[in-house]
Amino acid sequence: MRVWKFGDDIDTDAIIPGRFLTINDEKELAQHAFEGTRDDFAKLAQEGDVIVGGRNFGCGSSREHAPLALKGAGVRYIVAQSFARIFFRNAINVGLLPLVCPDTSAIRDGSSIVVHERKGTIIVDGKEYRIEPVPEFMYNIVEAAGLVGYAKQLKEVPLCTKSRR
Amino acid sequence: MGATIVEKIFSGRCAGTVHAGDVVMAPVDGAMIHDITGPLAIRKFYEMGGEKVFDPRRIIMLFDHQIPADSIEAAKNHVFMRKFAAEQDIHNYDICEGVCHQVVMEKGHAAPGEIIVGADSHTCMYGAAGAFATGIGSTDMGFVLKFGALYFRVPESIRTEVSGKFQPRVGAKDLILAIAADIGADGATYKAIEFCGETIRRLDMAGRMTCCNMAIEMGAKAGIVAPDSITWEYLKGRRAVTPFSLASDPDAPYSERRSYDVRRLEPQVAVPHNVDQGVPVGKVAGTPVNQVFIGSCTNGRFEDFAEAAEVLGDRKFSEKVRVLIIPSSRDEYLKILRAGILEKFVTAGALVEAPSCGPCMGGSFGLLAPGEVSLSTSNRNFRGRQGSTEAFVYLCSPATAAASAVAGEITDPREV
Ligand code: SF4
Numbered sequence: 061m062r063v064w065k066f067g068d069d070i071d072t073d074a075i076i077p078g079r080f081l082t083i084n085d086e087k088e089l090a091q092h093a094f095e096g097t098r099d100d101f102a103k104l105a106q107e108g109d110v111i112v113g114g115r116n117f118g119c120g121s122s123r124e125h126a127p128l129a130l131k132g133a134g135v136r137y138i139v140a141q142s143f144a145r146i147f148f149r150n151a152i153n154v155g156l157l158p159l160v161c162p163d164t165s166a167i168r169d170g171s172s173i174v175v176h177e178r179k180g181t182i183i184v185d186g187k188e189y190r191i192e193p194v195p196e197f198m199y200n201i202v203e204a205a206g207l208v209g210y211a212k213q214l215k216e217v218p219l220c221t222k223s224r225r
Numbered sequence: 226m227g228a229t230i231v232e233k234i235f236s237g238r239c240a241g242t243v244h245a246g247d248v249v250m251a252p253v254d255g256a257m258i259h260d261i262t263g264p265l266a267i268r269k270f271y272e273m274g275g276e277k278v279f280d281p282r283r284i285i286m287l288f289d290h291q292i293p294a295d296s297i298e299a300a301k302n303h304v305f306m307r308k309f310a311a312e313q314d315i316h317n318y319d320i321c322e323g324v325c326h327q328v329v330m331e332k333g334h335a336a337p338g339e340i341i342v343g344a345d346s347h348t349c350m351y352g353a354a355g356a357f358a359t360g361i362g363s364t365d366m367g368f369v370l371k372f373g374a375l376y377f378r379v380p381e382s383i384r385t386e387v388s389g390k391f392q393p394r395v396g397a398k399d400l401i402l403a404i405a406a407d408i409g410a411d412g413a414t415y416k417a418i419e420f421c422g423e424t425i426r427r428l429d430m431a432g433r434m435t436c437c438n439m440a441i442e443m444g445a446k447a448g449i450v451a452p453d454s455i456t457w458e459y460l461k462g463r464r465a466v467t468p469f470s471l472a473s474d475p476d477a478p479y480s481e482r483r484s485y486d487v488r489r490l491e492p493q494v495a496v497p498h499n500v501d502q503g504v505p506v507g508k509v510a511g512t513p514v515n516q517v518f519i520g521s522c523t524n525g526r527f528e529d530f531a532e533a534a535e536v537l538g539d540r541k542f543s544e545k546v547r548v549l550i551i552p553s554s555r556d557e558y559l560k561i562l563r564a565g566i567l568e569k570f571v572t573a574g575a576l577v578e579a580p581s582c583g584p585c586m587g588g589s590f591g592l593l594a595p596g597e598v599s600l601s602t603s604n605r606n607f608r609g610r611q612g613s614t615e616a617f618v619y620l621c622s623p624a625t626a627a628a629s630a631v632a633g634e635i636t637d638p639r640e641v
Contacts, residue, residue: 069410069499073607076587081261082298096614104273116411119444120607122346124265124362145415145446148347150362207364217372218250220239
């Protein structure tokens with residue numbers, strides 16, 4: 061699995077430009093992922109590839125088309141130092157796992173990567189990096205293949221049930 | 226220990242004491258969907274097994290990003306959404322009223338103490354009405370449409386106290402650009418920004434909306450201003466609510482406290498390609514511009530156009546600049562029409578468009594060619610936001626936009 065390395069503040073306009081937002085299909089969206097900013101991605105990304113960003117990945121609009129386009133391109137994990145809030149939720153809700161890694165600066169584009177999300181590590185070109193634990197309730201959603209699957213299991217919502225993060 | 230206004234809102238809606246950091250499944254008082262994120266939300270609603278929405282009176286729909294339909298695909302999305310609204314008995318403002326956030330505010334769909342969600346990131350604007358309001362994605366919205374609730378992590382708050390009186394032709398937009406430059410594009414991620422202090426108390430609703438609108442540009446989940454007489458006055462005739470008090474306690478557990486003094490604040494310009502790249506206008510004065518856009522949910526209200534018109538005076542806009550004027554709603558359009566402001570703009574050489582997102586959305590009209598420069602009163606200057614990824618978007622206040630449109634280059638509004 062290869063790493064697609066990006067920098068800080070990768071915004072949703074870069075991930076999927078506004079002019080493609082009439083598209084709702086993930087495979088079709090994937091053909092325009094990073095169009096104009098990183099054109100090789102849509103052509104070359106393969107099933108299982110991992111995106112590695114810096115700080116504030118996915119900032120900007122609430123368009124779910126952004127994580128969908130990445131999912132359509134075969135991406136399953138996004139590793140970054142931090143994520144923008146809405147993107148983070150959207151990624152989980154469509155069944156992508158955003159993983160927080162305290163320092164991604166040494167990770168190079170094109171490296172090979174293996175993710176052990178339950179163990180809390182990623183291995184990049186043989187070197188191990190720690191990733192932050194994923195809260196349990198988010199796993200539940202990702203494991204139900206996203207919020208849709210999770211919602212289907214629910215008869216009614218457990219209103220105001222409180223759980224400490 | 227006391228509580229922040231945001232904690233109080235969640236505690237109130239959840240009938241129990243809730244603290245920042247808690248994850249709660251909270252009821253939602255209102256939900257907004259528009260033409261871009263709506264179709265996907267509706268599909269998700271059905272995929273989740275949805276048949277009837279939780280409460281049609283608490284949901285509003287409208288089209289603002291691609292109107293009138295600018296492509297066959299957009300038209301099809303509109304048809305799909307209209308059908309859903311009719312079947313579910315949801316109020317659909319269609320293409321008639323304006324930009325989603327302005328419409329929610331002016332039609333009274335957000336009130337103090339409520340939890341409101343919108344399938345759009347700038348939903349945080351309704352914090353100006355004392356609501357906890359946040360932008361969510363389409364799948365989250367599908368869930369809300371079905372269940373009328375959503376899981377939230379109750380955010381910590383950053384207390385942002387503002388003092389002092391603005392210089393002439395300096396205002397809310399300059400303040401929020403300066404705050405964004407200070408806090409940074411991700412400095413408030415997962416948090417709420419609470420705006421307070423004498424400057425905010427004196428600020429009109431238009432200015433409060435401008436500030437709360439841009440909370441997301443610092444990564445915040447919400448922006449909020451505690452309701453006061455200005456808030457209740459604004460809500461009169463829009464919403465039947467009785468004033469009550471809702472504010473953070475003096476000993477509320479803020480994650481951070483910041484203070485700003487606006488007395489010497491200069492007009493600010495955010496330079497490409499990030500919103501937190503704000504600099505005093507003097508630093509970029511003289512930069513030639515091809516297009517000036519005054520509008521958007523950030524600065525498309527009567528007050529914004531009045532300010533721009535005051536700066537314009539009896540002059541003409543530069544022939545080198547395309548000036549686009551887009552009111553944020555039909556109501557605001559009528560106000561500037563009746564005040565003679567539109568006539569002034571048109572006489573000066575501007576192009577007036579119907580209430581919509583316009584070039585702010587970057588996929589409809591008013592797009593930029595490679596190498597072109599736009600000066601815009603909207604809220605985002607990301608690469609490619611208004612067209613070509615090789616274009617340059619600068620953000621500023623309506624006063625700076627008007628002064629620059631006259632000169633044909635970025636200009637300090639205090640100097641014209
Ligand atoms: S005016 Fe711009 S920021 Fe506001 S809702 Fe429309 S596209 Fe979004």
